[in-house]
Amino acid sequence: MPIVTIHPTGEVIYLEPDETVLSGLYKAGYAYTIGCRRGGCAICKVDCHEGSFTYNRPVADSVITAEESSDGTCLSCRAVPDSDITIELRGENVRLVNPFLRQLNDKARQRAEQYAASTAAAQGVTASARTSPTTSPS
Amino acid sequence: MAVMRMGYVHARVTDLAEAKHHYANTLGLYETLATDGKIFFKGWDEWDHHSVVLEEGGVGVVKYGFKVEYESDIDLIEKRAREFGLTVERMSAGENPEVSDGIRFTAPSEHIFEVYHAQTVIGTEVGTHNPEAFPRHLVGVGVPALDHSLILAEDVRTMENMFKHVFDFFPTERVQTDLEDDDAHYIATWMTSNNQIHQIAVLEGPQGKLHHFAFKLQDWTEIGRAADIMTMDDVPIDIGPTRHGITRGQTIYFFDPSGNRNEVFAGGYPAYRDRPINKWTPDQIAKGIFYHAREINERFTTVST
Numbered sequence: 384m385p386i387v388t389i390h391p392t393g394e395v396i397y398l399e400p401d402e403t404v405l406s407g408l409y410k411a412g413y414a415y416t417i418g419c420r421r422g423g424c425a426i427c428k429v430d431c432h433e434g435s436f437t438y439n440r441p442v443a444d445s446v447i448t449a450e451e452s453s454d455g456t457c458l459s460c461r462a463v464p465d466s467d468i469t470i471e472l473r474g475e476n477v478r479l480v481n482p483f484l485r486q487l488n489d490k491a492r493q494r495a496e497q498y499a500a501s502t503a504a505a506q507g508v509t510a511s512a513r514t515s516p517t518t519s520p521s
Numbered sequence: 522m523a524v525m526r527m528g529y530v531h532a533r534v535t536d537l538a539e540a541k542h543h544y545a546n547t548l549g550l551y552e553t554l555a556t557d558g559k560i561f562f563k564g565w566d567e568w569d570h571h572s573v574v575l576e577e578g579g580v581g582v583v584k585y586g587f588k589v590e591y592e593s594d595i596d597l598i599e600k601r602a603r604e605f606g607l608t609v610e611r612m613s614a615g616e617n618p619e620v621s622d623g624i625r626f627t628a629p630s631e632h633i634f635e636v637y638h639a640q641t642v643i644g645t646e647v648g649t650h651n652p653e654a655f656p657r658h659l660v661g662v663g664v665p666a667l668d669h670s671l672i673l674a675e676d677v678r679t680m681e682n683m684f685k686h687v688f689d690f691f692p693t694e695r696v697q698t699d700l701e702d703d704d705a706h707y708i709a710t711w712m713t714s715n716n717q718i719h720q721i722a723v724l725e726g727p728q729g730k731l732h733h734f735a736f737k738l739q740d741w742t743e744i745g746r747a748a749d750i751m752t753m754d755d756v757p758i759d760i761g762p763t764r765h766g767i768t769r770g771q772t773i774y775f776f777d778p779s780g781n782r783n784e785v786f787a788g789g790y791p792a793y794r795d796r797p798i799n800k801w802t803p804d805q806i807a808k809g810i811f812y813h814a815r816e817i818n819e820r821f822t823t824v825s826t
Contacts, residue, residue, distance in 0.1 A: 416819065418780070418820050418823065418824035419757060419759075419776040419780030419781075419782065419824060419826070420757040420776065420780075421757060421776050421777070421778050421779055421780040422535060422580075422779065422780050423535075423580040423581075423776070423779050423780015423781055423826040424780050424820075424823075424824040424825065424826060426820070426823055426824055440535060440536060440539075441535045441536060442535065443533070443535055443578075443579040443580045443581075443779075444579065445579060445580065445581065445826075446580065446780075
């Protein structure tokens with residue numbers, strides 16, 4: 384459950400597994416400058432400051448140059464985060480155009496975070512239970 | 522001499538399988554050949570072997586083919602291209618599968634144009650003997666044929682001059698900064714050789730780029746149905762259904778799975794050489810492009826492949 388954080392405005396957006404950054408932001412009620420939504424026009428590029436991502440389709444060399452493939456440039460319509468990532472838009476901020484979708488995304492993120500926390504806690508209990516025999520006094 | 526039509530567009534796609542799904546199953550083109558990493562298609566009402574060629578690797582347009590009526594037209598166009606200062610090379614039959622010999626040149630816009638006089642004739646899907654009105658098992662939108670393309674170029678006036686001199690095209694509409702041609706800067710031009718309202722259009726923009734290529738439809742009803750099918754197949758729609766003020770055509774702009782812009786285009790009034798050119802001023806360009814919204818979306822001038 385990757386979380387996209389938008390720098391510097393601080394929005395946090397929950398993405399479904401295998402979802403692209405563009406798809407996730409629009410499904411969370413946000414809009415920004417996009418074009419073809421299919422990797423051809425290069426208009427939806429953002430900068431990725433933290434975390435990594437993978438393109439879910441081949442991307443044309445004319446869209447992402449060799450230099451851009453290693454300088455944090457992120458073609459948001461094709462980029463699927465590998466983990467939580469932090470991005471910054473180029474010369475604009477996201478616009479919240481659908482607050483209802485924003486609310487749904489917030490709830491989905493909270494549920495996912497709670498689930499992650501409870502899973503981690505359960506694993507912690509199991510781990511301590513497993514280690515307890517060796518630490519028990521004789 | 523006569524250039525009859527834009528016979529084929531050869532485009533690049535990033536994923537040939539996804540592209541095939543779009544052009545065959547959503548638009549309803551017929552695959553006529555797959556070879557050497559390329560797929561060839563024709564519309565149901567086209568008789569020549571292909572009008573669309575897709576090649577895997579990259580995006581944008583590789584080249585266009587324009588078909589002339591007579592073999593002898595090739596020599597004349599070659600002469601005119603040289604007069605215009607273009608470097609022309611001969612192409613032999615079979616360099617493009619199922620396409621005759623002809624010529625090839627690179628325009629001042631850096632687009633490659635080929636001129637040919639014959640393709641292998643396959644025939645339309647309804648034939649010529651007491652034909653039905655349309656094939657009853659069309660797939661998806663079921664486009665009958667390729668229609669036109671809009672390309673980007675830094676110098677629109679030079680491109681108009683080239684198409685006039687080399688292809689004997691004439692402009693039907695223009696966007697220009699002054700109604701007096703001599704004083705005007707040309708922002709865009711729409712050109713043809715016959716009654717079709719445009720075969721090629723040129724808009725000011727980066728060299729060598731594709732804005733869109735378009736397929737024919739008949740009317741509003743077909744445009745509306747096409748939009749419904751695009752929704753069913755999750756095709757990104759750029760704008761429409763709407764009307765262009767320029768050409769009066771009814772339209773949807775949409776994107777193929779590699780981000781190349783396509784259009785379905787219906788109507789448009791008949792063009793004539795002696796009809797005065799419709800001229801649009803830059804302050805009214807939004808109404809000219811999108812007649813109902815009267816606003817140019819930010820993608821129209823920024824998104825190309």
